[in-house]
Amino acid sequence: MRQSFEPWYTVKFNAGLIRADDYERRRHALAGILRQHLGSWPIRRVLDYGGDRGDLVCGLVDGAAAFVYDISGIPAVSGVTVTTDPASCRADLIVNSNVLEHVGFPRRLLEDILKSAPAGGIVFLEVPCELPFGLSRIARRIAQIGIVALTRPALALSVLRPASLFMMHEHVNYFTEQSLQALMCSCGCKVIAAGSHPLDGIVESGHTAWCLGTAS
Numbered sequence: 001m002r003q004s005f006e007p008w009y010t011v012k013f014n015a016g017l018i019r020a021d022d023y024e025r026r027r028h029a030l031a032g033i034l035r036q037h038l039g040s041w042p043i044r045r046v047l048d049y050g051g052d053r054g055d056l057v058c059g060l061v062d063g064a065a066a067f068v069y070d071i072s073g074i075p076a077v078s079g080v081t082v083t084t085d086p087a088s089c090r091a092d093l094i095v096n097s098n099v100l101e102h103v104g105f106p107r108r109l110l111e112d113i114l115k116s117a118p119a120g121g122i123v124f125l126e127v128p129c130e131l132p133f134g135l136s137r138i139a140r141r142i143a144q145i146g147i148v149a150l151t152r153p154a155l156a157l158s159v160l161r162p163a164s165l166f167m168m169h170e171h172v173n174y175f176t177e178q179s180l181q182a183l184m185c186s187c188g189c190k191v192i193a194a195g196s197h198p199l200d201g202i203v204e205s206g207h208t209a210w211c212l213g214t215a216s
Helices: 011-015 020-038 106-115 135-151 153-159 162-166 177-186
Strands: 045-049 065-069 080-082 093-097 122-129 190-200 205-214
Touching (some): 020 093, 020 190, 020 205, 122 177, 177 205
Parallel strands (some): 045 093, 065 080
Antiparallel strands (some): 122 205
Protein backbone atom coordinates (compact mmCIF):
# COMPACT_ATOMS: atom_id res chain seq x y z
CA MET A 1 0.00 0.00 0.00
CA ARG A 2 2.75 2.41 0.89
CA GLN A 3 4.66 1.70 -2.31
CA SER A 4 1.60 2.64 -4.36
CA PHE A 5 1.99 6.19 -2.99
CA GLU A 6 5.75 6.24 -2.43
CA PRO A 7 7.36 3.93 -5.03
CA TRP A 8 10.85 4.72 -3.73
CA TYR A 9 9.98 3.04 -0.41
CA THR A 10 11.25 -0.44 -1.23
CA VAL A 11 11.71 -3.47 1.05
CA LYS A 12 15.48 -2.89 0.93
CA PHE A 13 15.03 0.78 1.87
CA ASN A 14 12.82 -0.13 4.84
CA ALA A 15 15.29 -2.76 6.07
CA GLY A 16 18.09 -0.20 6.13
CA LEU A 17 16.26 2.53 8.04
CA ILE A 18 17.49 1.59 11.51
CA ARG A 19 21.07 0.53 12.24
CA ALA A 20 22.60 -0.66 15.49
CA ASP A 21 24.54 2.59 15.91
CA ASP A 22 21.30 4.57 15.49
CA TYR A 23 19.90 2.86 18.58
CA GLU A 24 23.18 3.44 20.39
CA ARG A 25 23.01 7.19 19.72
CA ARG A 26 19.36 7.37 20.77
CA ARG A 27 20.04 5.33 23.92
CA HIS A 28 22.99 7.56 24.81
CA ALA A 29 20.87 10.72 24.39
CA LEU A 30 18.04 9.31 26.50
CA ALA A 31 20.40 8.14 29.25
CA GLY A 32 21.87 11.65 29.41
CA ILE A 33 18.41 13.19 29.80
CA LEU A 34 17.55 10.77 32.60
CA ARG A 35 20.80 11.46 34.45
CA GLN A 36 20.36 15.22 34.17
CA HIS A 37 16.74 15.46 35.25
CA LEU A 38 16.13 12.42 37.45
CA GLY A 39 19.46 12.12 39.21
CA SER A 40 19.25 9.27 41.71
CA TRP A 41 15.53 8.65 41.11
CA PRO A 42 15.04 4.89 41.72
CA ILE A 43 14.28 3.06 38.46
CA ARG A 44 14.01 -0.70 38.82
CA ARG A 45 11.72 -1.55 35.89
CA VAL A 46 11.67 0.08 32.44
CA LEU A 47 8.96 -0.43 29.81
CA ASP A 48 9.33 0.51 26.14
CA TYR A 49 5.74 1.09 25.02
CA GLY A 50 5.60 0.51 21.26
CA GLY A 51 9.32 -0.20 21.11
CA ASP A 52 9.53 -2.96 18.47
CA ARG A 53 12.19 -5.34 19.85
CA GLY A 54 13.09 -3.15 22.84
CA ASP A 55 16.52 -2.11 21.53
CA LEU A 56 16.21 1.38 23.01
CA VAL A 57 15.74 0.26 26.63
CA CYS A 58 18.19 -2.66 26.56
CA GLY A 59 20.85 -1.63 29.08
CA LEU A 60 19.37 1.87 29.38
CA VAL A 61 19.34 1.89 33.21
CA ASP A 62 21.94 -0.17 35.05
CA GLY A 63 20.36 -2.94 37.08
CA ALA A 64 16.81 -2.26 35.88
CA ALA A 65 14.60 -4.98 34.37
CA ALA A 66 13.61 -4.06 30.80
CA PHE A 67 10.28 -4.84 29.13
CA VAL A 68 8.76 -4.07 25.74
CA TYR A 69 5.14 -3.89 24.61
CA ASP A 70 4.53 -3.81 20.88
CA ILE A 71 1.55 -4.81 18.73
CA SER A 72 3.87 -6.50 16.21
CA GLY A 73 4.42 -9.43 18.54
CA ILE A 74 8.00 -9.94 17.35
CA PRO A 75 10.62 -11.39 19.72
CA ALA A 76 12.59 -8.97 21.89
CA VAL A 77 16.35 -8.55 21.90
CA SER A 78 18.34 -10.40 24.52
CA GLY A 79 17.96 -8.78 27.93
CA VAL A 80 14.44 -7.46 27.27
CA THR A 81 11.19 -9.25 28.15
CA VAL A 82 8.11 -9.06 25.91
CA THR A 83 4.85 -8.27 27.70
CA THR A 84 1.29 -8.36 26.39
CA ASP A 85 -0.01 -6.52 29.45
CA PRO A 86 1.99 -3.31 29.99
CA ALA A 87 0.16 -2.49 33.23
CA SER A 88 1.43 -5.71 34.82
CA CYS A 89 5.04 -4.49 34.55
CA ARG A 90 4.45 -1.66 37.05
CA ALA A 91 7.36 0.09 35.41
CA ASP A 92 9.04 3.01 37.18
CA LEU A 93 9.88 4.45 33.74
CA ILE A 94 7.79 4.12 30.57
CA VAL A 95 9.45 5.15 27.31
CA ASN A 96 7.42 5.99 24.21
CA SER A 97 9.81 6.92 21.42
CA ASN A 98 8.90 7.77 17.82
CA VAL A 99 5.38 6.35 18.08
CA LEU A 100 2.94 9.23 18.59
CA GLU A 101 3.60 10.63 15.10
CA HIS A 102 2.29 7.38 13.59
CA VAL A 103 -1.05 6.99 15.37
CA GLY A 104 -4.40 8.55 14.51
CA PHE A 105 -5.25 9.52 18.10
CA PRO A 106 -2.08 10.40 20.04
CA ARG A 107 -3.92 11.58 23.13
CA ARG A 108 -5.82 8.30 23.35
CA LEU A 109 -2.54 6.40 23.13
CA LEU A 110 -0.96 8.54 25.84
CA GLU A 111 -3.97 7.89 28.06
CA ASP A 112 -3.42 4.15 27.54
CA ILE A 113 0.24 4.56 28.43
CA LEU A 114 -0.66 6.40 31.62
CA LYS A 115 -2.99 3.58 32.64
CA SER A 116 0.09 1.36 32.67
CA ALA A 117 2.07 3.75 34.86
CA PRO A 118 1.90 3.68 38.67
CA ALA A 119 1.09 6.96 40.43
CA GLY A 120 4.20 9.10 40.33
CA GLY A 121 5.76 6.93 37.63
CA ILE A 122 7.99 8.55 35.03
CA VAL A 123 6.88 8.84 31.39
CA PHE A 124 9.25 9.83 28.58
CA LEU A 125 7.84 10.89 25.20
CA GLU A 126 9.93 11.45 22.08
CA VAL A 127 8.84 12.49 18.58
CA PRO A 128 10.37 14.11 15.50
CA CYS A 129 10.12 17.91 15.31
CA GLU A 130 8.67 18.56 11.87
CA LEU A 131 6.17 20.60 9.88
CA PRO A 132 3.88 18.93 7.31
CA PHE A 133 4.32 21.72 4.76
CA GLY A 134 7.88 22.81 5.54
CA LEU A 135 10.28 23.68 2.73
CA SER A 136 12.70 20.91 3.67
CA ARG A 137 9.94 18.31 3.36
CA ILE A 138 8.91 19.63 -0.08
CA ALA A 139 12.56 19.67 -1.23
CA ARG A 140 13.00 16.09 -0.10
CA ARG A 141 9.86 15.02 -1.93
CA ILE A 142 11.11 16.67 -5.15
CA ALA A 143 14.38 14.78 -4.79
CA GLN A 144 12.53 11.49 -4.22
CA ILE A 145 10.37 11.97 -7.31
CA GLY A 146 13.46 12.92 -9.32
CA ILE A 147 15.26 9.71 -8.35
CA VAL A 148 12.20 7.65 -9.28
CA ALA A 149 11.93 9.49 -12.61
CA LEU A 150 15.50 8.43 -13.45
CA THR A 151 15.31 4.87 -12.20
CA ARG A 152 11.65 3.89 -12.64
CA PRO A 153 10.08 6.36 -15.11
CA ALA A 154 6.81 4.46 -15.47
CA LEU A 155 6.17 4.72 -11.74
CA ALA A 156 7.18 8.39 -11.71
CA LEU A 157 4.38 9.20 -14.14
CA SER A 158 1.85 7.87 -11.62
CA VAL A 159 2.88 10.44 -8.98
CA LEU A 160 3.76 13.46 -11.11
CA ARG A 161 1.09 15.94 -10.05
CA PRO A 162 1.09 19.06 -7.84
CA ALA A 163 -0.42 17.19 -4.89
CA SER A 164 2.62 14.89 -4.89
CA LEU A 165 4.58 17.59 -3.07
CA PHE A 166 2.32 17.18 -0.04
CA MET A 167 1.64 13.45 -0.11
CA MET A 168 0.97 11.98 3.31
CA HIS A 169 3.37 9.34 4.52
CA GLU A 170 3.63 7.23 7.66
CA HIS A 171 3.69 10.28 9.96
CA VAL A 172 0.11 11.42 10.45
CA ASN A 173 0.83 13.85 13.31
CA TYR A 174 3.43 16.61 13.45
CA PHE A 175 4.87 17.93 16.69
CA THR A 176 6.93 20.76 18.11
CA GLU A 177 8.40 20.92 21.62
CA GLN A 178 5.46 23.06 22.72
CA SER A 179 2.74 20.81 21.34
CA LEU A 180 4.35 17.72 22.90
CA GLN A 181 4.36 19.40 26.31
CA ALA A 182 0.76 20.50 25.81
CA LEU A 183 -0.24 16.92 25.03
CA MET A 184 1.38 15.62 28.20
CA CYS A 185 -0.17 18.36 30.35
CA SER A 186 -3.63 17.82 28.86
CA CYS A 187 -3.50 14.21 30.06
CA GLY A 188 -2.81 15.26 33.63
CA CYS A 189 0.94 14.74 33.74
CA LYS A 190 3.36 17.02 35.54
CA VAL A 191 6.17 18.00 33.17
CA ILE A 192 9.62 17.64 34.73
CA ALA A 193 11.61 18.78 31.71
CA ALA A 194 11.35 19.10 27.95
CA GLY A 195 13.62 19.93 25.07
CA SER A 196 15.05 18.69 21.80
CA HIS A 197 18.22 17.15 20.46
CA PRO A 198 19.65 16.72 16.94
CA LEU A 199 18.32 13.95 14.74
CA ASP A 200 20.87 12.50 12.34
CA GLY A 201 19.48 9.47 10.57
CA ILE A 202 19.54 7.81 7.19
CA VAL A 203 16.25 9.28 6.05
CA GLU A 204 16.35 12.82 7.34
CA SER A 205 18.04 15.21 9.72
CA GLY A 206 16.48 17.71 12.05
CA HIS A 207 15.52 17.65 15.70
CA THR A 208 13.71 15.29 18.03
CA ALA A 209 11.40 16.77 20.67
CA TRP A 210 11.18 15.07 24.03
CA CYS A 211 9.19 15.51 27.21
CA LEU A 212 9.71 13.94 30.63
CA GLY A 213 6.88 13.90 33.16
CA THR A 214 5.25 12.11 36.05
CA ALA A 215 1.91 10.31 35.94
CA SER A 216 -0.75 11.53 38.34
